[in-house]
Amino acid sequence: MADTHEAIEELLAGYVLRSLSGEDAARADHLLTDHVPHCPACRDSLAMFQGVTADLALEATPLRPPDTLLPRLHRDLGAQDRRRRPAAVLAVAASVVAVVGFAGLAVTQSMRVSDARSRIDNIRSAFDFARRPGASMVQVDSSTSDTEPITEISRPGTERFYLVGSDVPLPPEGTVYRVWLVSGTRATWATDFVPEPGMMIVTLEFDPSRYDRIVISVEPEGSTPDAPRLAVWQTAS
Amino acid sequence: MSGAALPRNRPRRVIQLTAMMNGDVDDLELHRRLSAGDRDAFDQLYRRYAPTAFGMAYRLTGQQMLAQDVVHDAFMALWRAPEAFDPARGAFRTFFLSLVHHRAVDTVRREERLRKRSERAANLEPLTDEDPAEDVVDEAFLGIRRRELRQALATLPDPQRQVLEMAYFQAYTQAQIAEELDIPIGTVKTRTLAAMRKLRRALYRED
Numbered sequence: 001m002a003d004t005h006e007a008i009e010e011l012l013a014g015y016v017l018r019s020l021s022g023e024d025a026a027r028a029d030h031l032l033t034d035h036v037p038h039c040p041a042c043r044d045s046l047a048m049f050q051g052v053t054a055d056l057a058l059e060a061t062p063l064r065p066p067d068t069l070l071p072r073l074h075r076d077l078g079a080q081d082r083r084r085r086p087a088a089v090l091a092v093a094a095s096v097v098a099v100v101g102f103a104g105l106a107v108t109q110s111m112r113v114s115d116a117r118s119r120i121d122n123i124r125s126a127f128d129f130a131r132r133p134g135a136s137m138v139q140v141d142s143s144t145s146d147t148e149p150i151t152e153i154s155r156p157g158t159e160r161f162y163l164v165g166s167d168v169p170l171p172p173e174g175t176v177y178r179v180w181l182v183s184g185t186r187a188t189w190a191t192d193f194v195p196e197p198g199m200m201i202v203t204l205e206f207d208p209s210r211y212d213r214i215v216i217s218v219e220p221e222g223s224t225p226d227a228p229r230l231a232v233w234q235t236a237s
Numbered sequence: 238m239s240g241a242a243l244p245r246n247r248p249r250r251v252i253q254l255t256a257m258m259n260g261d262v263d264d265l266e267l268h269r270r271l272s273a274g275d276r277d278a279f280d281q282l283y284r285r286y287a288p289t290a291f292g293m294a295y296r297l298t299g300q301q302m303l304a305q306d307v308v309h310d311a312f313m314a315l316w317r318a319p320e321a322f323d324p325a326r327g328a329f330r331t332f333f334l335s336l337v338h339h340r341a342v343d344t345v346r347r348e349e350r351l352r353k354r355s356e357r358a359a360n361l362e363p364l365t366d367e368d369p370a371e372d373v374v375d376e377a378f379l380g381i382r383r384r385e386l387r388q389a390l391a392t393l394p395d396p397q398r399q400v401l402e403m404a405y406f407q408a409y410t411q412a413q414i415a416e417e418l419d420i421p422i423g424t425v426k427t428r429t430l431a432a433m434r435k436l437r438r439a440l441y442r443e444d
Contacts, residue, residue: 053433060289069308
């Protein structure tokens with residue numbers, strides 16, 4: 001039976017509160033993919049409910065964060081500054097090939113030396129990470145036969161892991177790849193990225209062992225990271 | 238089609254935009270600068286939203302360290318992928334506070350042992366000897382919005398406010414709320430929708 005708008009609004013209200021589970025969560029995902037994008041009334045309802053839900057945060061008493069938090073962020077921003085692109089997507093100089101032992105890397109003419117250096121640093125970090133005791137590599141399988149798998153490099157209990165790929169195809173125009181960490185029916189958005197030619201390394205500050213699986217989906221660029229739509233790669237559960 | 242179809246051609250988008258406050262406009266500029274790598278803009282957004290984000294995350298998780306991690310991760314996610322916010326889809330505070338809430342909910346659910354702490358969230362002990370709220374001066378527009386929200390919440394019948402509180406601040410699913418309150422899940426859905434609609438009318442001045 002088709003959902004009425006009343007029923008759809010019920011689902012959307014629960015969805016924005018992140019309080020759906022089971023079949024309701026699946027129905028909401030379905031609606032958000034198939035109906036809401038094409039229905040102005042539902043799009044506006046969703047936007048309104050999202051606004052209301054965000055405002056609910058104001059019901060909590062504002063608290064002064066610990067004095068250590070901003071310095072911690074500044075320190076971590078410093079580490080990120082050298083790779084301003086969202087997901088540290090890498091393509092590095094051919095000279096680096098010998099250093100890291102990978103082929104198929106390139107430097108675009110527009111790439112600044114500082115960008116190339118930061119990418120080299122990132123690759124070194126990934127390989128140093130992979131050599132440490134307990135590190136493991138897990139294949140993130142592609143859902144299509146013509147796309148190569150991506151490799152996840154992680155260590156249990158470490159709030160960092162890497163996604164490594166080679167010649168990852170660009171997502172369709174106007175879209176990005178979005179990384180999700182999934183537990184049960186809940187998906188936590190990690191980051192967005194658009195790969196560049198050659199080797200790609202995405203660094204994520206999460207411990208993947210806390211989640212059941214990793215999903216990489218294709219999403220409209222700039223869209224709100226609510227839930228994965230079209231999965232392109234994912235690890236086995 | 239049965240059920241209440243939404244009226245067509247209702248100027249909701251216009252209503253939403255007119256509800257945008259000066260602070261929201263300032264946010265857009267700060268976000269634009271942050272997207273260009275401006276650390277000062279990052280700091281300004283931090284000063285503006287960290288107290289609200291931390292207060293909300295603390296109320297959900299019940300633990301200072303976890304709340305700190307939630308807020309840290311949200312700001313880092315903003316720095317890493319500022320393009321995830323699309324101004325065409327709503328205010329920055331909607332995007333960012335939703336991001337913080339999602340991460341806080343995920344944290345609570347991931348660590349079920351926190352459930353009891355979050356149940357006590359309404360009666361949390363102050364973090365220090367002083368009332369931490371005394372240290373926080375809201376940005377003016379957030380203070381206005383906070384008052385509007387609290388006035389709107391006060392108009393809700395208790396059963397509706399209760400399901401919102403359990404869903405938003407205790408990270409309960411609707412199924413868990415139904416079980417906890419021993420009521421049908423359909424009732425939870427009805428109360429949730431009624432509450433959200435009332436808040437929507439109150440906060441967005443819908444007629």
